[in-house]
Amino acid sequence: MKDKRMLGFELVRGAAAILLALAVGTIFIFLSSDEPFTALRYLLIGPLISIKGGLASFNTQGFYTILAAMIPTIFTGLAVCVMFSSNQFNLAGEGVVLTGGFVAALAGIYLHMNSGLHAVVCILIAAVIGGIIMLVPALLKVKLGASEMVTSLMLNYVCMYIVLHYLNFVFADRSKGSTQTFPFAETARIGSLVPGGSKLSWGFVAALVFVVIVALFMYRTRWGYAIRMIGINESFSKYSGMKVGGTIVLSQVIGGMLAGIGGSVEVLGRYSTFLWKELPGYGWTGVTIAILAKNNPLLVPLAAFFIAYLNKGCQLMATYCDVPSEMIDIIQAAIFLFFAAEQFLAGYRQKIVVKNTRADLAKVAAGAEGGAE
């Protein structure tokens, strides 16, 4: 019963944080827009419900768009969950997504294989590259004690410029007006999940499968246990005989592989050539999602849905009203701050704890009286 109350508290707290963030967003909408109520309508219900001539209807295409937008962020969210669980603030997800997408695209263009196998090989290559990239901040941290945060941030830029170099000077399709590679082989593309030209690919199913795999890994294997224990108390883990260094490296490499897979699945599922020219931003969204999911892989899809929904809402607001879509960053930042705030509504939690304890004491007292009789 105690746990139930605390769970209820966590839910209330999360909801309050989100509402506060939306309130902050609303204030900005009112400050910047001439038609704030229309803008709000687009933000809050626009993504799923389209209103035509006073009639509201469920927007199936919009629903698919949201699900499609979740594909890369589920992967990066999972990656951040695993990496942050060992208390490592590794922020190289951005760079890894870009590089993973790029190498998968190259494998899709220059390797020749059966359909089915080809896409899997492309994704595996991206996973390996992602893992290798994450070795850099992980090993520097474990072996030399260099801050993984700073090295990973720098690594993002290094990845970006190296990919841009190869994209522009080595693998570019010169016959096209914009910078892009040649198209992938048909065999490497990830097919669409629903008919009708939607961007929702089988990658969505793969993402959900990985949610289960990562959840099992984190909560049902000893490596996952070790990663979580090290995150909670590194010294304790060390003195109880865990291989702390190796486990930290493992968690970062797994995170890198997941982010690499995310980039490759997104590129092969959404596009027909590689055309990213900057960091795609999924790495940072992954951090927000992991925070919302409290590092629990099973909650990642939910958090990803929420962010994708908000993102879509902001885009609609920018298209149909006079509010720039970058609004999403302000709302995300506010969610971030309140959601991660341990002391947010702490007074309320204190009351619950006191209430619970009183109830328990009363029970014990009643039990003692019963025993005395």
Add this chain to the structure above:
Amino acid sequence: MWDQLLSTILKEEFLFSVIRITAPILFAALGAVVASKAGVTNIGLEGIMMISALFGVLFSYWTQSWLVGVLGAMIVGILLALMMGFFALKLKTDIILAGIAVNMMGAGGTIFLLYMFTGMRGNTGSLMSPNILIPTVNIPLIKDIPILGDILSGHAILTYLAFLFVWLMWILLYRTPLGLNIRAVGENANAASSVGVSVLKIKYIALALSGALAGFGGAFMSMYYSQGWNSGMVAGRGFIALAAQAMGRGEPVGAMFSSLLFGLAQALRTKVSGLQGVSSYLVSSIPYVVTILGLVIYAASTIKRVKKARAEHSKAKA
């Protein structure tokens, strides 16, 4: 190619640009130094620079005074740092996450704010005019020395201020009671608190100083360096500043030298990318690669030192 490069590097103009490029990194690096001395990792420097750079332009445009712009940027920097402090110290948000949130606001929020205030998208374009840029000064006497004069004189006021702050920061940290308290809180907050130092207050002060310095850095970027604000302007300088702080062993003077190293790398990047047959993209990655290498060398040397100290310690025991 190499002699072409050498001939450009060995000019006074190149060293002048190194100093110019170093200044904003140095401001932020000093911000990182004072925060970390108080035991706070301010990863939000990047976002603070972005936002205060924007407000620097806006304030100077509204008042047509560069000084108001710079001061406004500084105050915005302080407010943002205090907001981080409120969430991190009062509501116990992890300080790194609070910093990431500020960076998010810096990345997208600035574009939103710019649109909200001016209706412009992505950059401030026509808002900046030469009369509200941070003015440059020629230093009497020094400007007449042949080569040195060309390198050291004629910089923006804020450039000199950045290097002056290195000295002021050292004074603050090592010659004032406040500095002593900041260092005490960073070394051992419990011990500091037990002798009556208000840990919270000191951390807030250190964060505010850090925000003010990043605010100067932002103003420098938009009101002198790129002569206007645009969305990709800060480009990781706040993060590089964190690396400069780490490489400079957390000391003001050390941070200055590592900032100069990054300034050199950036300046090289602009020079090299102008040469024939060089990939501008690979060259662009130089400052970031240098940062990682710098961190590695620093970390490796620290470990060596610790090992040596331990070996001597055990020898002394025996």
